[in-house]
Amino acid sequence: MCCDTALAAHLFIPMDASMQADHLRAYGVVYAALQRDADVRWLLNYRGGSFVIDDDGTAAQMCKERGVSCSDMDKAEYKAIEKEMERGGNTFNIVKLEKAPKIAVYTPTNKKPWDDAVTMALTYAQIPFDKVYADDVLDGALDKYNWLHLHHEDFTGQLGKYWGQFHGVDWYVQEQNTQQAIAARHGFDKISKMQLAVVQKIRDFVGAGGNLFAMCSATETFDIALAAQNTDICEDVFDGDPLDPDYQEKLDYTQCFAFTGFRVYPNPVLYLHSDIDDFGAHIGQEAFDAFSLNVFPARPDPIPAMLTQDHTATIKGFMGQTTVFRTEKLKPGVLSLAGYPAPGSKSFYEARYIHGDYEKGTWTFYSGHDPEDFQHLVGDPPTDLSQHPNSPGYRLILNNVLLPAVKRVLVPKIACCDVQVAPVPETKLETVPQKVLPADISAPDTYNIYPAGDQLTLSINHNSTAAKNINNIERVVITNAEGKEFISQPVNAATASIDIRNLPPGMYMIKINGDYAGKLMKE
Template sequence: MTFRSKFRKVKNNQRQFKALMLFTVFFFLGLTGFANKILVPMDPDTQQNHLKAYGITYFALEHQIKAQWLLNYRGGSFLFDAEDLLEKECKIRGVSFEILTDNDALAILDEISSPSKNMESVILEKAPKIAVYSPKGNKPWDDAVTMALTYAEIPYETIYDTEVLNDALVLYDWLHLHHEDFTGQYGKFYRAYRTAPWYIEDKKNAEALAENLGYRKVSEEKLAVALKIRDYVVGGGFMFAMCSATDSFDIALAAENTDIAEPMFDGDPSDPGYQSKLDFTNSFAFTDFILERNPMVYEFSSIDMTAKRAV
């Protein structure tokens, strides 16, 4: 083989190598260019595990993966930057997902931004630190929310009166309230359960806790807790209340300067005419409600429409 033919062969090999390298580069660039987003749909026909999908969103935020909540789009779907870690976690947790190109994602966002659509895209930036207000000893299945959070694999911490009164709320971004009576009337369970061992035990424990925290009555201690939570929200904390916490919280705030608890709850009579002494400027959401004065009725006030709504 002559020198010239050897030279040509080397040049050809170099060209082939360069072509292969260029093909490889463009191939992988093409992959990343056409699979840049992960959509976690939340519509009932597509998503096979809705609770776990919320957990996936929390997981993404924990790992600094950019996320958007597409409100009213396919049930409130979530859009993420494509990451192998996230895709793998979706498969592990059994969460339905779709791979999108940038163009697909832009088309969705364009649809959402249309004035004719009742939709919105919200950027999610932080995995919130969550506190659930719940008595010590409660199991996850004692509270629908803790059960849902546990199943969804969303981390949370349980706090109660001692932590709240010691200003632990500043450590959390989000506070959840569920089965709680901030009026000190033990959930208005007196008629049905006053002789039940669990009711007697709960009342005894609540009174002991109030005394240990320096309060004469449970109603006074619960009011102090409600005021701390109010200040937490005013200071920028997020609170979600459901069940009895929803109305009893506002009732406690409105009744800050009057005693609405009957003797079987706190050992002394309620204030005469306490309905007229309520200060609705203190409440968060409800005004002009009428309190249920009868301790034998399982109801706090006219806020709850369960017995009246035609459903």
């Protein structure tokens, strides 16, 4: 559906599934209109969260150039929509967007071997943003912005927990040197202390009225850094001295935005920060993994509805270093915007997308790395969003970009009973749970590691393509996240069968011949 570039009273940009050719670039058209001080209204819960712009022809021409569906709308048509939405009571709301947000993305100048979904979304939608990093934040640069994004960042000082797999690789060494140099420039003797100072600056940015949006590991490590500010959770490979033996008892959850009661995992060879995440249940589930958006009334508080506008209530699952949030680790008052509902229940047993306030500002955490790549690995090419112009998962990112454009009105929080959970097909929920799940095998070209059909035995063998010139499996050791040894089994053969029936439920690390080989989750 194309629009006439001739002058019209209003320009209507539909955001429902069947009528919009490019949902993502529609946000860029809206943002550009705000930059021109045009009158922009967001029709919350109406046709996927459609937009109306008072236009002199500029927005219509931009839609035509960018492939965004739109149509002219006269005043009578707009009034009819207003009346229709009024009849819906609190379900609908027409929200005026006041200003173009000033956007910053926290990203390093040196290229890391992964990409950032938000940077890609903003670039594809043609929404301008500035890049900032630790030096900028510590020097007070956030005062210029009202929206900040954090992505695949480790604020704990443990360098992404990549030590076990990549500590000798050039990009890892460069990253460590870069972080140490930043710390030294600002008078810190440890990366972890510098990262804590960055987190505290960002916390103050939110407290002063800023809007924080974080994805992937930045969600989890932001809160871990705040909780660990009075202890040392870093092993000596990260900061040159031992961790505090009482680190767990010294965590202060009152400092956190979102999470409470979590355990941290300092083991440097374990690619896992804490038990906030429950990634294990999602490994190998690409065909079945989907989560649901909560459906919020758009009045009296429009913010939850703004953040969940989409053209579908079901989003394809996707993994990341932090894949999901265990709901039992969420603080009281944290709003779950999306997650995995238990069959027949409104409650999520795992959350994917959460939101809350801190003093005068807001924060939103969205788990996973790339909404259009189920398991994005280090070194994988970036997603081409021109192939996914209607991505529901990426729409959630761009909803957040518009949050500062709305004048906030303080209203009572929505209670859990006031929301309806969009159901996920039963087959998807029933297929996900497994008892034992292999995870993150660091040497896939060397070993195959998988649970046997009885779920009581772990099978290990050489990958057939790499079997030549490989020594036998001499010993398999399985430890928990704290390094406590549960199994140490001599093998001295090309294959191994490890009895794991007596392993308590939890996360475990696998070593083969003394080298880290992966981890498993037993439920």
